[in-house]
Amino acid sequence: MAGHDAAVDEEQPYITHLYERLDVLKARLTARLATLYREHGGTHASVWDREAFVARDVERLERLGSVDRGLCFGRLDFRDGQVSYIGRMGLSDDDYEQLLVDWRAPAAEPFYRATAADPGELVRRRHILTRLRKVLAVDDEVFDLDAMPAGGQGTLRGEAALLAALTEHRTGRMSDIVATIQAEQDRIIRSPLSGVLVVQGGPGTGKTVAALHRAAYLLYTHRDRLGSSGVLVVGPNRTFLHYIDQVLPSLGETGVVLSTVGELVPGVEATGDDPADVAVVKGDPRMAAVIAAAVRDRQRLPGGPIEVKVDRVELTLAPSAVRAARTHARRARKPHNVARRVFVRDLLDHLAGEQALALGETLDEDDLAEIRADLAAEPSVAAVVDELWPALTPERLLGELFGSPSLLATAGADLTAAERALLARSPGEPWTTSDVPLLDEAAELLGEVDDPDEAARLARQREEAEIQYARDLLDELDLEIPVDPSLVAQRYRGAEARRSVAERAGLDRSWAFGHVIVDEAQELSPMAWRMVMRRAPGRSMTVVGDIAQTGAAAGARSWADVLEPHVPGRWRQESLTVNYRTPSEVMDLAARVLKAIDPALSPPTSVRSTGEQPRTVPVWSSLDLVETVATEVSAELAAVGSGRLAVLAPSARLDEVHAGLAAALPVSVSRAETADALDAPVAVLTAGQAKGLEFDTVVVVEPAELLAESVRGATDLYVAVTRPTQRLVLVHAEPLPPMLA
Numbered sequence: 001m002a003g004h005d006a007a008v009d010e011e012q013p014y015i016t017h018l019y020e021r022l023d024v025l026k027a028r029l030t031a032r033l034a035t036l037y038r039e040h041g042g043t044h045a046s047v048w049d050r051e052a053f054v055a056r057d058v059e060r061l062e063r064l065g066s067v068d069r070g071l072c073f074g075r076l077d078f079r080d081g082q083v084s085y086i087g088r089m090g091l092s093d094d095d096y097e098q099l100l101v102d103w104r105a106p107a108a109e110p111f112y113r114a115t116a117a118d119p120g121e122l123v124r125r126r127h128i129l130t131r132l133r134k135v136l137a138v139d140d141e142v143f144d145l146d147a148m149p150a151g152g153q154g155t156l157r158g159e160a161a162l163l164a165a166l167t168e169h170r171t172g173r174m175s176d177i178v179a180t181i182q183a184e185q186d187r188i189i190r191s192p193l194s195g196v197l198v199v200q201g202g203p204g205t206g207k208t209v210a211a212l213h214r215a216a217y218l219l220y221t222h223r224d225r226l227g228s229s230g231v232l233v234v235g236p237n238r239t240f241l242h243y244i245d246q247v248l249p250s251l252g253e254t255g256v257v258l259s260t261v262g263e264l265v266p267g268v269e270a271t272g273d274d275p276a277d278v279a280v281v282k283g284d285p286r287m288a289a290v291i292a293a294a295v296r297d298r299q300r301l302p303g304g305p306i307e308v309k310v311d312r313v314e315l316t317l318a319p320s321a322v323r324a325a326r327t328h329a330r331r332a333r334k335p336h337n338v339a340r341r342v343f344v345r346d347l348l349d350h351l352a353g354e355q356a357l358a359l360g361e362t363l364d365e366d367d368l369a370e371i372r373a374d375l376a377a378e379p380s381v382a383a384v385v386d387e388l389w390p391a392l393t394p395e396r397l398l399g400e401l402f403g404s405p406s407l408l409a410t411a412g413a414d415l416t417a418a419e420r421a422l423l424a425r426s427p428g429e430p431w432t433t434s435d436v437p438l439l440d441e442a443a444e445l446l447g448e449v450d451d452p453d454e455a456a457r458l459a460r461q462r463e464e465a466e467i468q469y470a471r472d473l474l475d476e477l478d479l480e481i482p483v484d485p486s487l488v489a490q491r492y493r494g495a496e497a498r499r500s501v502a503e504r505a506g507l508d509r510s511w512a513f514g515h516v517i518v519d520e521a522q523e524l525s526p527m528a529w530r531m532v533m534r535r536a537p538g539r540s541m542t543v544v545g546d547i548a549q550t551g552a553a554a555g556a557r558s559w560a561d562v563l564e565p566h567v568p569g570r571w572r573q574e575s576l577t578v579n580y581r582t583p584s585e586v587m588d589l590a591a592r593v594l595k596a597i598d599p600a601l602s603p604p605t606s607v608r609s610t611g612e613q614p615r616t617v618p619v620w621s622s623l624d625l626v627e628t629v630a631t632e633v634s635a636e637l638a639a640v641g642s643g644r645l646a647v648l649a650p651s652a653r654l655d656e657v658h659a660g661l662a663a664a665l666p667v668s669v670s671r672a673e674t675a676d677a678l679d680a681p682v683a684v685l686t687a688g689q690a691k692g693l694e695f696d697t698v699v700v701v702e703p704a705e706l707l708a709e710s711v712r713g714a715t716d717l718y719v720a721v722t723r724p725t726q727r728l729v730l731v732h733a734e735p736l737p738p739m740l741a
């Protein structure tokens with residue numbers, strides 16, 4: 001960026017004017033909210049209206065609060081003398097004169113798309129860098145020197161703003177890139193809402209960040225549709241979601257649900273990960289048929305007549321009666337627990353008839369209804385029904401299936417004995433990430449269990465959440481007037497539909513999202529894809545990933561394999577080719593690893609170089625490995641300053657390396673499982689855990705071991721060496737793998 005110059009002084013008054021306008025709008029909204037909170041009573045309709053105003057104003061205030069940093073970052077000068085300023089949100093004055101154009105509006109497109117070869121009507125694009133409302137620098141690209149006003153020919157350093165952003169120290173959180181989106185990314189961000197868009201790109205090409213900006217763009221452009229249905233972003237793990245969770249709020253968008261695959265079924269906490277061979281079986285598409293068979297197997301026929309004793313009368317349930325009830329219930333084509341009502345009703349009808357016969361009386365419909373009700377309350381009858389067609393939760397179905405070799409043998413006849421053995425699970429064992437898609441599959445086939453206790457529990461949970469929400473809201477607004485949170489909560493109650501789509505969607509397994517973004521999509525198994533597709537019934541999706549980085553044993557080998565079964569011929573692919581993260585010196589080394597994965601693949605081109613070659617540090621004995629890593633980390637920390645450093649180690653060495661560094665270093669050393677994983681100056685992670693993340697410096701421990709650790713070891717190594725934004729160090733006691741030597 002240019003230093004302090006005339007252009008900086010030229011822009012400051014306008015930028016100040018924009019911030020003044022922002023402050024006026026905030027003050028007006030705060031005052032209106034304060035009045036609305038003070039109002040009580042009125043007709044039902046007026047209370048309802050007031051709630052709607054409050055909800056809308058709170059959302060607007062949140063949006064205004066989120067755009068302060070870098071409110072305006074660009075200016076466009078057109079051939080006809082017209083000027084537009086581009087920023088994080090649109091602003092107009094009281095006469096509806098546009099002061100600032102939202103970066104997502106069509107009018108902002110030239111800011112990202114215009115090139116020297118195709119400038120359109122643009123004569124100049126200006127990047128404006130501000131900090132704390134002050135203009136620090138401007139950077140101009142002039143497309144038509146002749147059309148420029150005298151004295152307006154600034155520096156011609158088009159990539160300055162981008163390079164300045166790329167070389168900043170990492171903070172442990174991804175930042176937004178509105179000011180420096182590149183043309184190939186902009187095309188992806190503004191791609192139409194409908195259909196499935198696949199974004200394939202090598203490491204550091206901005207897939208994640210572009211996908212998040214796309215979410216913000218889609219919410220802005222299709223707010224009527226997506227505002228009520230919401231956007232879901234699926235990421236590989238909590239640490240990653242934590243890494244990206246500030247991007248959308250900084251763009252003024254909060255109505256997005258971020259979730260891992262393991263969290264997609266509300267109420268299920270998946271705390272474990274399966275070994276690769278187990279994950280492969282659980283992720284296999286044949287599991288869909290296994291689960292379906294497991295559900296049908298629980299709709300049983302008795303081997304012979306069943307005797308049921310009610311009020312000292314023996315009633316007989318013939319297999320033919322059970323079969324008729326089961327056929328009738330199955331014909332309903334409803335989920336198991338819903339169809340169960342048909343089955344139970346038929347069975348009770350049959351037993352009521354038997355009882356009437358035993359009593360020798362002719363009964364009218366009312367009498368029969370009474371008998372049916374009595375029978376339904378009879379424990380012996382309930383036990384029989386439960387045996388023949390039990391009410392099942394997904395957890396119970398799967399728990400009993402995986403806990404019983406005989407149930408598995410019947411339902412899993414298409415699996416091999418070895419595969420079935422891998423599914424074995426003891427009762428009470430924690431659910432794993434690869435169980436979750438199976439639980440979701442089961443939930444789909446089972447439907448809801450009619451359970452009044454559960455309904456009451458959910459209502460209570462909702463009420464508590466509402467009061468907490470109101471409390472947080474009041475804290476945040478800081479209205480300086482006393483307001484009772486439960487009063488605010490009451491106002492929101494019933495108006496929940498307008499309060500937070502994200503919150504409601506997050507609690508509802510069957511929520512139909514308007515758009516779903518899947519990041520690190522190459523890692524999902526076929527069963528996980530089935531679950532994700534259920535969340536996007538309209539098939540409006542953005543799928544981002546890199547097939548060359550597939551680490552999960554059950555993950556993808558091609559996008560066609562993944563998508564053809566769900567959207568045959570109805571998906572489109574875009575590619576990103578420029579690496580914004582990793583300097584060329586590091587990428588040259590990474591390219592050698594990529595060749596070992598597949599000689600046909602080519603790495604993305606780095607946008608910058610640092611002049612620093614990756615360093616390899618040999619250790620003479622593996623006994624000294626951790627000590628050497630500690631020495632290297634200390635030296636690198638001095639170079640990194642306030643930035644972040646990651647030590648990427650083979651999983652078998654993770655504990656040892658973490659303990660060694662924690663003892664040797666004066667700074668805190670985190671691991672992936674801890675909440676501060678991204679906040680500490682040093683994080684010790686496996687390559688898999690570091691997927692999607694980036695650090696100023698990366699120290700890779702024992703590359704040969706990393707390579708040998710799994711069948712996809714080369715991919716893990718590729719992921720590891722493509723994490724740094726500045727420096728890479730390889731520490732090894734074993735000889736380096738040939739591709740790195």
Ligand SMILES: Nc1ncnc2c1ncn2[C@@H]1O[C@H](COP(=O)(O)OP(=O)(O)OP(=O)(O)O)[C@@H](O)[C@H]1O
Binds near residue numbers: 165201209
């Ligand atoms: N246009 C841009 N302006 C500024 N920074 C950018 C731009 N594009 C990408 N970056 C930065 O480059 C880095 C890599 O981006 P991102 O993590 O989205 O890449 P990715 O393709 O998802 O990588 P990986 O496959 O390794 O996870 C991030 O720090 C991101 O902010």
